[in-house]
Amino acid sequence: MIDISIKNLNKSFLQPDSENKHKYNILQIIKDLNLNIKQNEVVSFVGPSGIGKSTLLNILSGYDKQYKGDISINREINNKKLSFIFQAHNLLPWLTSIENVKLISNEESLKNDSPSKILNELGLGDFLNSYPNNLSGGMKRRVSIARAFVNEPNILLMDEPFVSLEKPLANELREKTIELINKNNVTAILVTHDLREAIMFSDRIIFCNEKPMKILLDKEINIKKSFSYDSDEVDEVYKNITMNYPNILKAM
Template identity: 40%
Template sequence: MSTSIKINIKSKVFQTNTNKRKKHLAIGKLDLNISKGEFCSIIGPSGCGKTTLLNLISGLDKSLNGKIIFDKKKQVKDIRTAYMFQNPRLLPWLTVLENVEVVLSKEQKESNRAREILNTMGLEEFLSYYPSQLSGGMQRRVALARSYSSQPELFLLDEPFVSLDDEMGNKLRDMLISLWTNEPTTIIFVTHDLREAIYLADRIIFLSSAPSRVLMDKKISIRRPRKLDDRKIESLRKSIISKNKKILKGVDTNA
């Protein structure tokens, strides 16, 4: 099960705390269609409104001038969502297994899904551990297991592997890809790392700095399974940057 998404944002404004009259325009006009089962990566400079966009899609932030529609007619409350935040956000008073099971429905819980996914992620020996007893990388694995166990129709990720060392980060990227290959779902993956985006995604949306709009929409057609050290990834990265030098800074030099 996965969902398509149709995003039509006219504007998203934040009221600044210090000065009520002053408003910050976080997102300008932004239209985006994401199809079922697509692995879509969103890339942009920090502060460009990537997290804001995810919060709007997930319904965490409801104040929006515009519309976000799922499966042609549904609202976000009608679909199963998962969200992997920058921090693992595990409940410290629950064990690893409980942390995964707490977001599952009764049927999902009875199907032993939590255990299976934790096992495939190499966490079978840590089911009764508390998050404070785990390393940062393991906590993120639990968060990933929690997200995927809930069988999301839409899976949002907000720079989930940031601040991990390369080895652990790559391990988690591979886990994400193998979960997604086995059970395809619609993924929106926010990052500022172009190489990561190319390695993972079917499609990369480049956002401008605030107020954000789409600068470029690029399909990634490198055949799967991909390899991290594949020369095609590096050459694609170089070609994107050489064509448009400031794209990662949120500026379109060709415009």
Template identity: 35%
Template sequence: MRDLDIRIHAKRFASRLVLHELGFGADDGEFLALVGPSGTGKSTLLHLIGGLDDDFEGSIHWGGAPLHRPGEAPERLGMMFQEPRLMPWLNALDNVRLVQAGSTDGEGRAMALLHEVGLGDAIDAWPAQLSGGMLRRVALARAFVVAPRLLLMDEPFVSLDMPTGNRLRDLLLDLWQRDRPLVLFVTHDLREALTLADRVLFLSSPPARVVLDYHVPLPRPRRLEGSEIAALQERLFERHPDLLSGMLEVR
């Protein structure tokens, strides 16, 4: 069994079947990207793994045991969403510290991470005083402040301009390569997936399942706008022209 083992037999919203016989495994330290058509259930899957929704048929195991236990939060789980979700009444430092519990050096680690993401001069700033890119950097620091073993990221860099997005992707990879959590990263951008991930999981249209588990053959570092990523994307579409429509059938 892999470190993380996902077996979702069925996830429904009312009578609508959203996920069906969706399964995959991953090992500690891997970086996986999840891509697929809009509305296919990528965010729903992250919510199940993160324990935000427990209404499903199936199992989610970490290290051979259920990831979630009744009344207990998963140990060292980090999350980052499409929106930064900062508390407007807390400054940058306190927003990062918000997820810490019982840490003996919580403030020191939070301050170090804010410096690492380039916000050493904005520790006392309120969210309303920060740009969109700076808000995402606070959220990124908050995701890593718990030293996560499992990090769930739901389109965290969506809607950012290319230079800002590239800086944040570089920061993410720097932090990931240092701490080596297992990352599950949802994106609609195949180039972003191929740039960041060790493996890309392609989901079908609903009811969603994994139709292709693709191991990215390129060494790091990779550039999203680089020719190698463009060529790799082109080869994927030549081989699987319906890849992102969710209609791919594995042969």
């Protein structure tokens, strides 16, 4: 079953002309993009800066409605729920950790006490009543992961969720997120610049570059989504990709 279907997606922005400030130029970011993502599949997008990866996630999340083409997200069937983890934690500073999570919790989650359970699961049991300003960067990231999973989502969009974290912490949160993805049978898209991270999360990695976005390689990854960042299994796939597709990595 297809969970996310993208048909003939086109997206442009108007950008001010560098020489004439009264003139705007059309900048096409995505051109005739077609893609299907199956149920429970985790697909990573890897590619250079500025080619429209975040733009694509904004469209899929429903935040950006200014596009041409058909996006269909299988949200209705089985009461599917969509959630996000973005690079910025986007926590409201005047609410505590638990209030930030409760804010987006649905009735069922609140009834089951899911906000405190998921915060506990992410190691924040002692910080339920702390405000974001009193939490470290890593703790804020934990709250944003808790928020993404509190309603047991079916579909998850992640935009560079582990950047600018120290490696041990990034690895711990990567592993925890994969555990939650597996537990919830989530269909997910991950945008990342980190090939090892893409390998550990994904069933498929889509390498893309250029403007408008062009898919260079759509590669299946056949290892279980349970190996750690530095594991031999991830290493082997990493070596295989870097050896077999050097031109693609050069284009990154």
